[in-house]
Amino acid sequence: MRIDVHNLDKRFKSTHAVNDLSFAVEPGRVTGFLGPNGSGKSTTMRLMLGLDTGSGATLYDGKPLTDHDPITKTIGAHLDAKFFHPKRTARAHLKMLAAESRVGNKRIDEVLELVGLESVARKRPGGFSLGMAQRLGLAGAILAEPQVLMLDEPANGLDPQSIQWLRDFLKSYASLGRSVFVSSHLLNEMQLLADDLVVIARGKLIAAETMPEFLARSQGSSVRIRTPQLTALQDALRAEGINVEASGATGLVAMNTTTDHVGNLAFRAGVQLSELTAHTASLEDVFLQLTEGQQDYQIGGTSTESDSVASIEGGAL
């Protein structure tokens, strides 16, 4: 199911939380939703679900959500790990959520087993860890096997094994032709998970494109080299117009080139290499480049790095 978001807009008094946001979420793909803290990701998701009032429209296969029946077969949302009554058992929580889709007890048990909560199904979730609460929220979202999964920070609090399980699960869910729209602050995890990305900052769209397209926005990839013949290789690279920076006593970093190119040049110059490593831009690098200065809540306020260090050294903290 394709989701088309058209001109979503939301203000909270003086704050323009979501500013004329438009993008699409394609079926059969995992779409990551990124943005700094306070950028409007959760508000956008709530607007898409009709939980918050604002202007603009979100269409699911060309129709508003209210025109789909049953809704839970269309979309399953997990917006917060702690959205449950602490005294209602995990199973009763899911049974309540199953009312709209009319799924039976068998499916409830299946889902509990899938998320690994079958042993605590009859326990009250008030004492659940954050990871267990996330699993319960996820179980509620996938209960009716919806065409769209919308998850807000589902990996928060999960251990590495659970994160890997979640990644595999979401990929396989999307591979069945369903849409997965997921926000996360874990950028390395998102790089492994998402096919497409929607990036916002201060409520505005920064990028909506595939992961390779987004990574190609990087200001360049580099090659890390170690050699005992540093000067000879440096001269050979510079003769080819490659920008080179020293890195330690025996290291170089060649900018905007590839390992193949450097390897060929070194061979032709008769230079022995001890290390030749490609350094491609990570999602984190590109994200930080694109959202630099667009955070509403910056750690250390607006001070520069040297200011912060000086403050720490001076005992200001």
Next chain:
Amino acid sequence: MIAAFVYELRRIRSVRATWIVSGLYLASVIAFGALPLYLGSHEAGSPFIQNWKGLYNTPANFFSVVLLSVIAAQSFGHEYRYGTIRLTLSEFPKRERILVAKTSILAIYVVLMHLLAWSALGLVGKFAPTGAIISNAEGFTFSGGAPADLWKVLVYGLAYCLIAFSVSAITRNLALGIVIPLVFASVLEGLIMGINGLVHQRLNWLVDILPISNGQAWLSGSKDLPHAGLIFSVWVIGLFLITTVMFSRRDA
């Protein structure tokens, strides 16, 4: 629409608080019903000589009604307190369905609890000491007035619950849904009446429109407050309409 009913029914049934409060409500009705039968004087002229109508008025005693209102306040109070309102409205984006389901389930619950209370009071009356219930006696009520018709007892209980339901929905707060009507009924309205006496009835206009006093006056058939039923119903319906508008238009 049926799904919304099932959802709401499963929501209230699956928390222990519903069962505990319901049990306390029934226990309180039985206790208050038995009190004048067992502890009151049954000599001629005693105000504690009960009749069946008076006994069946026991669910309208203030303590029991407040207990019933706890369940009413939980309808929205629990949902906002634990954030499940966002799950609920994700499943039912047509909000009027949830409002209708919550109101209907509450009404059914109140009717059911009154039926259970009356059944229990029937048993209490059956085993009451000889002379404690006399059919042609005036009858005793905790509010002090004459015993009301049973439909009025039911409507009063439902109306008080609707006030608690509306206040908790408007304030999105479980505690306020219980406490605000309670404070009005037990402190504020009495205080206003007291002040009115001190200022030579200059606040009569205010006393005439107090919600709970008018409700109790309507229930007991008191002539002190003219149009008591009308004013009480304006309060109940007015608060419910505000709830409807706010619930439909506010962010979840």
